Amino acid sequence: MTALDVMRFVEPEVIARRTNSRGVKLDPSGLIERGRRPPAGPVLHGLAGRSIAEHGDLSRPEVIELCRLASLMEANDVAIHHPLDGKVVITAFFEASTRTRLSFESAVLRLDGKVLSVPDGRTTGTAKGESLSDIGEMFNSYGDLVVMRHPETEAAQELTDGLDLPFINAGNGSGEHPTQALVDWFALLKWRPELADPTVDPERRIHLGIIGTPGNMRAVKSFLLRSIDFAPAIRKLTVISEMADPFGAGLNDPERLDFEVEITNEMAPVLPELDVIYMNSIALLGDSYQLLGEQYRLHAQSTLKPSAVIMHPLARRDELDTSLDETQHNLYFAQAAGATYLRQALLSAILQRLDRLPFVEGA
Amino acid sequence: MTALDVMRFVEPEVIARRTNSRGVKLDPSGLIERGRRPPAGPVLHGLAGRSIAEHGDLSRPEVIELCRLASLMEANDVAIHHPLDGKVVITAFFEASTRTRLSFESAVLRLDGKVLSVPDGRTTGTAKGESLSDIGEMFNSYGDLVVMRHPETEAAQELTDGLDLPFINAGNGSGEHPTQALVDWFALLKWRPELADPTVDPERRIHLGIIGTPGNMRAVKSFLLRSIDFAPAIRKLTVISEMADPFGAGLNDPERLDFEVEITNEMAPVLPELDVIYMNSIALLGDSYQLLGEQYRLHAQSTLKPSAVIMHPLARRDELDTSLDETQHNLYFAQAAGATYLRQALLSAILQRLDRLPFVEGA
């Protein structure tokens, strides 16, 4: 199958219908074409039955091929292939999160799978003391894959102690949120497909800014860890944080970061230099949450580079002003809009239903 | 397609199976035959992609054709046509309401659509400050249509600010509940199909009584506003309320009511004259709820006209005594039983799947 064949599966009217109405519009066909071949079957087939608990559970080639498959999911009506027919996905949200839960559930339903939903932890019966390991053992009989969010970092490990099914971590305390990082890079690769290349023209390498604290913001941490895979595309990373050690215990070796790193608590001087700004609202401090400080707010009057784009995993608070929504700095709506397609790609691969999709090589 | 053809789609055993066991039984075939033609495709096709936020979003011909289509939904097993295959409906109930939520969800599932459910507002994550506009933007990627109930009146507008999908208002504070009014008139038109005629025999015109306060009871308000479409069928309206101005700010021009209107706070004198009595339990007063006063209770010993029927959107409290359940005054069970069929008709039209139904003219 050639690049030309792949392009047969890009339906422009499907893309147009699905494009977010405000901010940057991302066309998935650039990423599809970039590869000059369909998503690689051998790489994607290797995901069968696997769990995604942390960033290390996926390699750079897997991330790129998943993003290319997600692009094809976005450019097509895949529902007609019923890829997840007969499969049951359990979405266990012991910490409520409408946005992430509905994103996964929408991905399952769009592929004609079934959803068993635990929308919040308060519906877990009178025997409050049940262990996550026992819950994992229970899930073995009820479904084919488990997506879990939990307020405690250790929860992912405890559940998988009893679980034989593939597991996707949808956020564990101050741990990780690895599929959010996939969603983030899916947006960046659609925005500039050349960022996926092994060598990137120095002119096109990005200065990445992170407003927040990777050490206690799991989405920020996962984005940063995933970014290591794309070091050839990153000229410099600037972390803007109130904390003296924003990397925290979870990232104790910034040497791992294969690009220039700068840490600052002043946003103003560095803001006009950034190509991509990643921010988040909420940091976990012990058992409670803290919002981003007032000095780190962005709005339409912020001194941004004209071509700069802003990313945010959402939901947002005041740190990201709605005055940016109509501007071309707004990549966050396109980023959010890609989430279900990325998750469709991941679920199809893990649940071994790639063979139902007409656009995977060797499937 | 002729009236005879339409009648081919009326399956008496389906109707019998679906009829409520107590109170008035309503046969949908009367309304189907009344039109002497199948539901009008051109009128119903015009609903494609539309939102139903308030009563003005539907015209009288649209209401009548929707009720006729709903009658055919009720008289047939439509599941075999899988009308909503591949469609995802988001039911976002920020104010919990099992009855209305399950009614919409049952309608979707009966048509083989998928449901993404937000059963109550407490499962909306830690970022409690997320705006409804951002939630609307999120829903754009997750489904094909949104049904929302919310405790605040302004919520419908706020959500649709960010939403590109068709929207159905399932109750917004003291605002409206437009599909409840459709359900109400669906019951009345099955009960007396001639009420749909442009001119109604004066003998058959009804004296309508409303027990409650349209100004702060959204179901009552929506019923009243919808009733304006059926002015030729209404001889007189009597509003029975403790409030001096039961119409309130939302209905500040009773002149719009194209029939004789009487307002009273005494139920006893007028009760024996009423043909149809519409009542509700609960009024919104500021942020709290108030139950209907004790003097407005109905029971089997109430001095009702023998042919009078009682309607109630349910759930009920003491104002509607169970001693009425076994009587022929009980239209409320038949009214409730029609809700899913009416919503099936509406969803099929908005989501443009009328062509999958064998009984829509020109579809």
Add this chain to the structure above:
Amino acid sequence: MTALDVMRFVEPEVIARRTNSRGVKLDPSGLIERGRRPPAGPVLHGLAGRSIAEHGDLSRPEVIELCRLASLMEANDVAIHHPLDGKVVITAFFEASTRTRLSFESAVLRLDGKVLSVPDGRTTGTAKGESLSDIGEMFNSYGDLVVMRHPETEAAQELTDGLDLPFINAGNGSGEHPTQALVDWFALLKWRPELADPTVDPERRIHLGIIGTPGNMRAVKSFLLRSIDFAPAIRKLTVISEMADPFGAGLNDPERLDFEVEITNEMAPVLPELDVIYMNSIALLGDSYQLLGEQYRLHAQSTLKPSAVIMHPLARRDELDTSLDETQHNLYFAQAAGATYLRQALLSAILQRLDRLPFVEGA
């Protein structure tokens, strides 16, 4: 159809995939073969449209044939037959129970039915006073079968006052939990298929121990009541309880028990004699719950007969130590793993879709 034909439907790789990873592994083929014929169509067809509110709603032959059908559900991929296509099952959990709710919902989804879910009683709207009878009347229009759990014993009767649909009681206060007892006996009959025989070799009859109080533990009560059907297989029953009258008002005539009964509050002397030990965590005392006393804990060092098996409806607390999980005393994981298959069998029979299954006699 002969036993050989039935065995065609046993797919060893399906069984292997579904077997719990720790504890006793149960092979469903023994129970299938035992009957020397496929599950009896006439017996199972007799369940069409029936309700299962208490143990008396099922006879011994029905229980055995349901367990044999469940074995075939377990030994096959039945999803390809779409047995519940177009059917809507309402799961109304007014008392939250993730385990039981998901078990029923998984059973429905595996058979391609639809689920309308009420995950907990707090989402039932502002009209808190709505009667269960009215809720039953509402459900008539929304689905094809209702599964309900409720914290009050009278709730099952109140709901069915208004309900015309088949009803399955998933636990009512200190009343019963009849499908849990089916799940329990399904495990026992897979463990030793000869227990289903009308006469059992005296050597193979079991000494059954119950740790807990049938009078205020509904799962224990239901298991005990169901065990009466299998009296020929039971040599002796020992009830180990702190209570002087563990049978309580719900079981006021232990004479009904057609086997030797012993009551004791000391576990140590009797433990080494028991073949099967059934235990539960939680007893209902008035409106509150009480955990099992510390003296009744089991762990890997307990003086159990080497061949003894432990059953528990789960969730567990400290009374059942995880040190037993890896031992051959652990029947409770296999017991739990069978729950969805048993419920699949029951739902297929009640909803009259046995004809879609290739392995029911005369279907």
